[in-house]
Amino acid sequence: MNGQLILFALLAIVAVVCGIMMVVQENPVRSALNLVMVLFSIAILFLTLNAAFIAAIQIIVYAGAIMVLFVFVIMLLNMGSGEQLVDRLRPLGLRWVSAVIALVLGLIISWAITGNLRSAPAGTTLSPALVGPREIGLSLYAANSVWLFPFEIVSILLLVAAIGAVMLAKRRI
Amino acid sequence: MHGIQPGVPLGYYLTLSAVLFVIGVAGVIVKRNPIVIFMCVELMLNAVNLTLVAFSRYQSTLTPAGTLTSPQHYLDGQMMVIFVMAVAAAEVSVGLGILVSIFRQRTSISVDEIDLMRG
Amino acid sequence: MSSEFSIAWLIPLFPLIGFLINGLFGSKTKKFAGILATAAVFASFVIAYILFTKVQSLDEGHKQVTVFLAPWLSNFMIGAADPTGIKPLQVNFELLIDPLSCLMMLIITGVGGLIHLYSISYMAADKGFARFFTYLNLFVFFMLLLVMGNNLPILFIGWEGVGLCSYLLIGFFYEKKSAGDAAKKAFIMNRIGDVGVLIGMFMLFQYFGTLDFYKGQADIDGIVTAAKNLPAITTGTTITVICLMLFFGATGKSAQVPLYTWLPDAMEGPTPVSALIHAATMVTAGVYMVSRLHSLFELSDTAMMVICATGLFTALWAALIGLAQNDIKRVLAYSTVSQLGYMFAACGAGMFAAGMYHVMTHAFFKACLFLGSGSVIHAVEHAMHAKHAHGHGDEADVAHAEHGDSHDAHAIPAGGPDPHDPQDMRNMGGLGGKIRITFLTMSAATLAIAGIWPFAGFWSKDEILWRLYNVHSPLNVLIWGVGAITALITAFYMFRMIMKTFFGQPRTEAAKNAHESSPLMTGPLVLLALLSFSTGWLVAPFEKFREFLAPSVETPGYTPTILKPELEHTLGFGLMAVIIVVIVACYLAYRSSKNNELLAPATRANHSVLSAGWIYNVLLNKYFIDELNNLTWVRGGKNLSQWLWKTFDVGVVDGIVNGVAGVTAWIGSGLRKTQTGYVRSYALTMALGIIAVLLLILAPFAHGVK
Numbered sequence: 001m002n003g004q005l006i007l008f009a010l011l012a013i014v015a016v017v018c019g020i021m022m023v024v025q026e027n028p029v030r031s032a033l034n035l036v037m038v039l040f041s042i043a044i045l046f047l048t049l050n051a052a053f054i055a056a057i058q059i060i061v062y063a064g065a066i067m068v069l070f071v072f073v074i075m076l077l078n079m080g081s082g083e084q085l086v087d088r089l090r091p092l093g094l095r096w097v098s099a100v101i102a103l104v105l106g107l108i109i110s111w112a113i114t115g116n117l118r119s120a121p122a123g124t125t126l127s128p129a130l131v132g133p134r135e136i137g138l139s140l141y142a143a144n145s146v147w148l149f150p151f152e153i154v155s156i157l158l159l160v161a162a163i164g165a166v167m168l169a170k171r172r173i
Numbered sequence: 174m175h176g177i178q179p180g181v182p183l184g185y186y187l188t189l190s191a192v193l194f195v196i197g198v199a200g201v202i203v204k205r206n207p208i209v210i211f212m213c214v215e216l217m218l219n220a221v222n223l224t225l226v227a228f229s230r231y232q233s234t235l236t237p238a239g240t241l242t243s244p245q246h247y248l249d250g251q252m253m254v255i256f257v258m259a260v261a262a263a264e265v266s267v268g269l270g271i272l273v274s275i276f277r278q279r280t281s282i283s284v285d286e287i288d289l290m291r292g
Numbered sequence: 293m294s295s296e297f298s299i300a301w302l303i304p305l306f307p308l309i310g311f312l313i314n315g316l317f318g319s320k321t322k323k324f325a326g327i328l329a330t331a332a333v334f335a336s337f338v339i340a341y342i343l344f345t346k347v348q349s350l351d352e353g354h355k356q357v358t359v360f361l362a363p364w365l366s367n368f369m370i371g372a373a374d375p376t377g378i379k380p381l382q383v384n385f386e387l388l389i390d391p392l393s394c395l396m397m398l399i400i401t402g403v404g405g406l407i408h409l410y411s412i413s414y415m416a417a418d419k420g421f422a423r424f425f426t427y428l429n430l431f432v433f434f435m436l437l438l439v440m441g442n443n444l445p446i447l448f449i450g451w452e453g454v455g456l457c458s459y460l461l462i463g464f465f466y467e468k469k470s471a472g473d474a475a476k477k478a479f480i481m482n483r484i485g486d487v488g489v490l491i492g493m494f495m496l497f498q499y500f501g502t503l504d505f506y507k508g509q510a511d512i513d514g515i516v517t518a519a520k521n522l523p524a525i526t527t528g529t530t531i532t533v534i535c536l537m538l539f540f541g542a543t544g545k546s547a548q549v550p551l552y553t554w555l556p557d558a559m560e561g562p563t564p565v566s567a568l569i570h571a572a573t574m575v576t577a578g579v580y581m582v583s584r585l586h587s588l589f590e591l592s593d594t595a596m597m598v599i600c601a602t603g604l605f606t607a608l609w610a611a612l613i614g615l616a617q618n619d620i621k622r623v624l625a626y627s628t629v630s631q632l633g634y635m636f637a638a639c640g641a642g643m644f645a646a647g648m649y650h651v652m653t654h655a656f657f658k659a660c661l662f663l664g665s666g667s668v669i670h671a672v673e674h675a676m677h678a679k680h681a682h683g684h685g686d687e688a689d690v691a692h693a694e695h696g697d698s699h700d701a702h703a704i705p706a707g708g709p710d711p712h713d714p715q716d717m718r719n720m721g722g723l724g725g726k727i728r729i730t731f732l733t734m735s736a737a738t739l740a741i742a743g744i745w746p747f748a749g750f751w752s753k754d755e756i757l758w759r760l761y762n763v764h765s766p767l768n769v770l771i772w773g774v775g776a777i778t779a780l781i782t783a784f785y786m787f788r789m790i791m792k793t794f795f796g797q798p799r800t801e802a803a804k805n806a807h808e809s810s811p812l813m814t815g816p817l818v819l820l821a822l823l824s825f826s827t828g829w830l831v832a833p834f835e836k837f838r839e840f841l842a843p844s845v846e847t848p849g850y851t852p853t854i855l856k857p858e859l860e861h862t863l864g865f866g867l868m869a870v871i872i873v874v875i876v877a878c879y880l881a882y883r884s885s886k887n888n889e890l891l892a893p894a895t896r897a898n899h900s901v902l903s904a905g906w907i908y909n910v911l912l913n914k915y916f917i918d919e920l921n922n923l924t925w926v927r928g929g930k931n932l933s934q935w936l937w938k939t940f941d942v943g944v945v946d947g948i949v950n951g952v953a954g955v956t957a958w959i960g961s962g963l964r965k966t967q968t969g970y971v972r973s974y975a976l977t978m979a980l981g982i983i984a985v986l987l988l989i990l991a992p993f994a995h996g997v998k
Contacts, residue, residue: 004180012189019193019216022209023200031209035216038193042219045186049230051251058222061258066215066265073269074208077276085205085283089972098202101979106195108986112993113187131251139248147252154259161263168270171277202975210971284971292967 007048015041028074032067039063052130179231186227193220205283207272211265218261225250225257297346300359300387303339303397304436306332310429318422326412329425333408333432337401344394348840356506356843358442361385365445383503388442390506392844395648396439396580399655403572404432406816410663411564413812414670418562424464428568431457435573439580442514443504444493447581451489451545454574455482461569462561474557481554485544489581492537496588499530505584519587520847535588535595538581539602546578547629548606548636553918555629559621563666566621571628571658576651579635583644587847590642600640600763604774607633609915611781615788616911619715620665623789627741628658630782634756637775643759644845645838650756652837653748653827657740660820664734667813668793671727671806673714717792724794726806729814731794733821738790740824742783742871751828753779754864761863776867783871787878795879 015038022034039062046055140147193216200213229250276282310332314325350357366382408428415424431454438450456479463475496515497503506514513521542548547555547570558570569575582589582599589595607630614626631654638647713719724731740747743754757779761772798804808814823831832840910916968974 002180008181008185012185015189016192016196019196022216023196023203023213028206028209031212035212038216039219042223045189045223046226048181049186049226051226051230051254054222054226054251054254057255057258061262062215062219066262069265069269070208070212073273076273077208077282086281086285087205087283088285088288089970092973092976094203094972094976097976098199098979101202101976101983102195102199105198105979105983105986106191108983108990109191109194110188112986112990113191114184131248135248136251136255139252150256154256158259158263161267165266165270168267169273198979202972202979205972287971288969290967291969292964 004048008045011041011045011048014038015045029071032070032074035070036063036067039067050130052132053136054131183227183231187224190220190223190227193217193223205285207276207282207284208269210284211268211272215261215265218257222254222257225254297343297357297359297389299339300343300389300440301361303336303343303401304433304440306335306339307429307433307436311426311433314422314426314429318426323416323421325422325425326408326415329429330405330408330412332429333401333405336432336436337398337405340394340397340401343389344398347389347391347394356388356390358506359387359389361387381497381503383443383445385446386442386504387440388505389440390844391841392580392583392648393439395652395841396576397436399576399652400432400435400439400573403655403659403820404428404435404568406819407564407568407572407659407663410567410666410813410816411562413810414564414666415562420464424461424562427457427460427464428564431461431569431574435577438577442506443502444496444515445503447584448486448489448493451541451577451581452486454569454577455479455486455545458482458558458569458574461565462558464561464565468560471560474554474560478554478558481551482544485541485551488537488540488544490541492534492541495530495534495537499534516585516587519585519591522591531588532592532594535592536598538585539595539599542578542581542636543602544578546575546632546636548578548602548633549609552606552610552629553914553921556622556625556914559619559625563621563662563669566625567659567662567666570625571662572655575628575632576635576655579632579639579647579651582636582639583648583845586639586644586845589639590847596640596642598640600637600760600771603633603636603638603640604760604771604778605633606630607637607778608774608781609633611778611785613911613914614785615781616908618717618912619713620668620717620720620789620793621662621715623717623785624658624661624665627782627786630778631658631741634753634775634778637760637771638756641756641759641763641771643756645841646752646755646759646834648841648845649834649837650752652832653740653752653824656820656827657737657747657749657824660733660737660817660824661741663813663817663820664730664737667727667730667809667817668720668723668734668806669714670809670813671723671730672720675804675806676714717789719800720793720798721796721800722794722798722804723806727808729808730817733814733817734794735790736821737824738786741786742875743779743868744871744875745865745868746825746829748824748827750864750868751834754867755834757867758863772863779867780871780874783874784878787875791878 018034018037018041022031022038025031025034039058043055043058043063046052046058139145140151142148197213197217197220200216201210204210204213227250229248232247232250275287279286307329310329314329318325347357362385364383364385366380408425411424411428415421418424434450434453434457436450438447438454441447441450459475459479462478463471465471493503500515500518502514502518504514505516507517544551555570555575559566561569589599610626610629610633614623614630617623617626631650635647635650635654638644638650736747740749743750757772757775760775761768763771828834913919966977
């Protein structure tokens with residue numbers, strides 16, 4: 001029982017509990033805030049995995065931009081209160097069904113992962129270095145890197161998404 | 174650099190990720206508010222991000238020694254996560270734009286109201 | 293195959309050319325059509341006579357000459373490699389010139405030519421003049437093909453063709469419904485018989501491997517030769533079935549029981565048609581086929597017995613019906629059926645030459661009788677129309693609307709005659725003084741058919757009866773007796789016809805004013821009457837005839853009869869004496885002018901069972917056979933097709949087709965329910981699908997990766 005394990009357990013519990021709260025809550029604002037908590041705990045988990053840059057941009061982009069956007073839209077559509085929404089699929093008893101599905105799927109995935117992991121060759125160690133922007137940049141922009149091309153494509157994708165969002169949400173074309 | 178022993182086994186990270194993913198799936202099926210459904214999708218994406226980063230971290234323990242030549246290769250998972258995040262951002266903006274345009278005029282915001290494709 | 297016989301193909305060619313010219317250009321040839329058609333037939337007669345003299349000069353044993361024209365069917369490739377499979381078949385357009393076919397050719401073209409000549413005058417007023425001669429020439433062409441072919445398919449072409457022409461000619465007055473019905477009846481009954489011929493052909497090919505009569509181009513022994521070489525013991529039931537099937541076809545074509553009812557109704561056609569087709573040629577096709585395949589039939593005693601019994605039964609059956617008929621053509625039709633029965637009886641008794649001899653003499657006197665009756669009808673009809681038109685005898689108005697009794701399935705009442713029916717004998721009488729030539733020629737022909745010496749019928753009928761008496765059978769006296777009684781009845785009803793038509797006082801105005809026909813009509817009558825008189829002792833005495841025909845119809849070693857020559861003349865002249873007594877009785881009964889049958893009208897009208905009137909009613913209505921046929925076969929056929937239509941076609945077949953569509957629609961409507969339109973149910977389905985796919989993928993790794 002070392003400190004890393006305790007930290008991991010703490011963060012895991014926070015993430016799971018907030019996740020379940022997010023799904024169970026009726027109020028959409030509360031769901032959003034719960035999701036923010038999940039994102040924070042995942043960011044710290046990234047840090048424990050030595051992915052500093054990723055952790056940073058997780059907080060900046062995900063929690064900072066995307067979740068803010070979510071809250072904007074919730075407020076825009078006036079969903080502040082947790083009103084009763086129309087449920088056309090009541091007879092299906094989707095709560096229980098989805099719980100069962102979740103359980104089964106979770107078991108399958110866990111079993112697939114853990115039952116098939118090779119044990120580490122004896123004596124292999126992990127590098128202790130944090131991965132910061134320098135390493136990410138080198139990996140992105142190096143001459144023979146494979147990630148340059150996807151990088152350019154994603155930039156175009158973001159442009160397209162921006163235009164698309166404007167087009168879709170306009171009141172009148 | 175000298176290595177350190179991994180404190181938390183890889184399997185723990187992966188199981189946590191699986192649990193978060195599955196919670197997201199359950200949320201997509203159960204929730205009727207389209208924004209919340211979207212947020213559950215984001216939860217699923219984050220779970221996957223966690224998996225990718227965990228694998229990238231533990232990659233050195235999973236590959237036989239000497240097959241990967243440069244340390245850059247150990248970052249593949251994190252590179253993928255960057256792109257996943259970028260795409261998720263794009264997707265969220267477009268998706269929320271669609272939602273706004275659909276539900277702007279409606280009084281009730283329930284995904285069950287959108288049933289024009291009913292056979 | 294001798295080259296000097298190769299002109300044989302001209303014989304069917306001339307009538308075919310006549311058919312084509314009259315058929316295609318009939319509207320232009322008009323009156324010339326008759327002369328063209330007659331010339332074509334007489335040209336064929338000339339060539340047939342040339343071939344006849346050549347055949348007579350051939351030596352014995354080589355009397356069959358085949359003339360190869362063109363190859364037709366052959367499947368040498370199929371089955372040649374596999375001896376148990378389909379045998380190679382070769383059927384060629386080949387003509388056979390031998391005594392039997394020469395005889396038939398002469399009869400067809402000779403009597404046919406005379407009838408063509410007669411028709412030029414008889415049909416002169418009809419607007420379908422060219423069409424008539426077109427059909428007549430086509431008929432002669434097909435009939436010649438029938439008798440000249442060297443194999444069964446060619447015979448069958450002719451067989452079917454004459455059936456078709458019979459349909460066309462019986463239904464010549466197509467505006468009348470009864471004519472169309474009679475044509476259909478004839479054609480359909482012929483076709484029923486044709487099934488027998490087809491099955492016989494199939495089985496013959498299976499048995500002999502060839503369909504030729506004699507060896508021709510194909511170089512395989514023909515059926516007739518092969519059958520002669522088969523010992524009777526090895527043949528068994530296959531040959532019997534073949535013979536019975538072929539004979540069934542012959543009953544259809546030659547109007548024997550059970551397929552005879554079309555012949556009396558065929559009198560709807562013009563009289564020359566009745567003379568040519570239903571007296572001289574088409575109806576003898578069955579006898580020809582049986583004689584041609586004589587060696588085949590001789591192999592099966594059962595088949596010969598069936599043929600003989602059917603022939604005799606038909607002869608008696610039809611003769612009894614003829615007693616009660618009032619229409620002049622009907623009497624002659626039933627007498628045709630009866631005489632055909634005699635021919636088949638002779639063939640069944642093994643004496644094919646006697647049967648063919650009767651074919652020849654019957655052609656002469658029956659054609660003479662029919663043409664004479666046509667002349668009588670012509671005379672009476674013209675008198676009727678002249679009376680109505682008050683003497684402006686416009687020939688063009690006289691439509692030859694010949695007709696018979698009503699053909700709806702209701703019985704004929706024994707009432708009075710239709711005063712406008714030129715064919716009813718009760719409207720005639722006393723015509724002997726007015727249409728002299730017709731009277732004399734018809735009387736000559738009637739004496740022939742009654743079997744009075746020295747007319748032709750005596751020789752042929754006497755020969756047949758004597759042979760019947762001598763068959764190898766304990767029943768030979770009975771067989772002879774039936775034949776003899778039929779001869780008596782024949783004499784009676786034929787003379788009844790003569791008496792009612794020509795003797796006594798005229799019964800109607802029309803009969804008083806009748807006049808003789810033109811020379812084109814009386815010329816053939818005279819010639820045929822002369823032939824009826826002289827054939828037996830001058831033109832072709834039976835011994836010479838038989839000698840001529842022997843190579844075609846006799847098998848060495850086959851003796852169906854033991855001849856007791858001392859009885860021949862006793863039987864023959866004894867029967868003739870009885871016939872003369874019958875004739876005198878007939879004369880005495882009918883010579884007065886009243887419409888007196890032997891039964892008084894009051895007796896005839898008595899319909900209670902076991903009275904004389906009841907028997908008369910049954911005979912007059914032809915034993916109600918037509919009604920019986922209608923009730924069973926026609927009604928049965930209609931019900932079957934109704935059932936097949938309503939229950940099977942609409943119910944089952946349409947049901948299956950609609951059912952397939954219905955099942956598809958049902959499946960579709962079931963699958964439609966999965967398209968709920970709700971995103972959440974789609975998400976649920978996707979989740980379930982993911983689980984399934986994951987299980988499928990991970991199943992092989994159930995025990996870990998190593």
